[in-house]
Amino acid sequence: QSALTQPPSASGSPGQSVTISCTGTSSDVGGYNYVSWYQQYPGKAPKLVIYEVTKRPSGVPGRFSGSKSGNTASLTVSGLQADDEADYYCSSYGGSDNFEVFGGGTKLTVL
Amino acid sequence: QVQLQESGPGLLKPSQTLSLTCTVSGGSIISGGYFWSWIRQRPGTGLQWMGYIYYSGSAYYNPSLKSRLTISVDTSKNQFSLKLASVTAADTAVYYCARYSGGTCWFDPWGQGTLVTVSS
Numbered sequence: 042q043s044a045l046t047q048p049p050s051a052s053g054s055p056g057q058s059v060t061i062s063c064t065g066t067s068s069d070v071g072g073y074n075y076v077s078w079y080q081q082y083p084g085k086a087p088k089l090v091i092y093e094v095t096k097r098p099s100g101v102p103g104r105f106s107g108s109k110s111g112n113t114a115s116l117t118v119s120g121l122q123a124d125d126e127a128d129y130y131c132s133s134y135g136g137s138d139n140f141e142v143f144g145g146g147t148k149l150t151v152l
Numbered sequence: 153q154v155q156l157q158e159s160g161p162g163l164l165k166p167s168q169t170l171s172l173t174c175t176v177s178g179g180s181i182i183s184g185g186y187f188w189s190w191i192r193q194r195p196g197t198g199l200q201w202m203g204y205i206y207y208s209g210s211a212y213y214n215p216s217l218k219s220r221l222t223i224s225v226d227t228s229k230n231q232f233s234l235k236l237a238s239v240t241a242a243d244t245a246v247y248y249c250a251r252y253s254g255g256t257c258w259f260d261p262w263g264q265g266t267l268v269t270v271s272s
Binding site: 087089130139144 | 191197198199200201204212214215248252253256257258259260262263264265
């Protein structure tokens, strides 16, 4: 069982927006602004798309955005494109006991 | 840019010790602020952070693996390694190494991953 809870699936049509949630506790997501998101294609390594809740690494499209409210972080993908279809994982710093914790992943399908 | 590459045996028998090495290229493992991490992904499941190490040798482990896991670093070779003792079928997974930013808590880049199967 993963430490952070994500919905197993999400979907949207091309051009639409979809939001994926990531729920933790006050010991991880709620306690620190160190939530990151990773995109993973089948058979490939994960790729960082959001860090520190809202920041985008160089090269990641502006269609990807992050936010947080309380113990829940969210990743929003706007203007869905076919190549956004992938698995998405959240991660949070969990303090000096748990260090880093991941979510179980969400499979995003572009209809 | 920094690249990471995992290496090690792909097949183990139960009770053996899993040993993997991650070679860092395009940058020095002695880079302030970065930790060098191991993350695994069991078949069809999510990611599990296993542990990370600083170039000084200070290592931090997932509490659920701490009793079986050792992470070490060889700065002369720009490599870091993982040893997981007493493996079982539940340790069958793709093992990734990744660079971790200690100040801002993200993993990037990642190695391509290596599949380790535990089977008798």
